[in-house]
Amino acid sequence: MTGHTFAIFDTAIGHCGILWGPRGINGVQLPMASEDKTRTRIRQRHGDIAEAEPPAEVQGAIDGIVELLAGKPNDLAGVVLDLDAVPEFHRGVYEIARGIPPGKTLTYGDIAKRLGGVELSRDVGQALGRNPCPIVVPCHRVLAAGGKPGGFSANGGVVTKLKMLAIEGAAVNHTPGLFD
Known part of the structure; x- marks a missing residue:
């Protein structure tokens, strides 16, 4: 580095x-x-x-x-990222994720389908788990099937993900007490 x-x-x-x-x-x-x-x-x-x-x-x-x-719907589209050190598949995942506007979500499966097939969902999840630029690449806007929060490897885990989604006003299928 x-x-x-x-x-x-x-x-x-x-x-x-x-x-x-x-x-x-x-x-x-x-x-x-x-x-x-x-x-x-x-x-x-x-x-x-x-x-x-x-x-x-x-x-x-x-x-x-x-x-x-702070709750303003900035999509951060103008932020220039240097992802040369990142595998090509991951870059594809991040590019799709960057297109999700604040307050909206996709599932791992949605992204996998765009990259070739729903069977790539686990690979999409792994790519997002290794996202070097969270927030700019909004992995918090990618949910598991059924709109459930899914994993989040940052400090605070799913609670941090849900907090970020709540700030943006996104709807998430979350059962209080289940992950808290």
């Missing part, structure tokens, strides 16, 4: 991190329990990379993420 940098920023759901390099944003870290824990997680995953003031394009992405998590 040489030449890559990160910044921490505050949102309605906690302190997030953003990582960028010369070709765009290549990572978003959802909030951990504290700002320091978010910073530690970034360094665990990406090595001892430098923290810096974000340049204008990155600040634009941060502003969009902050807006979205």
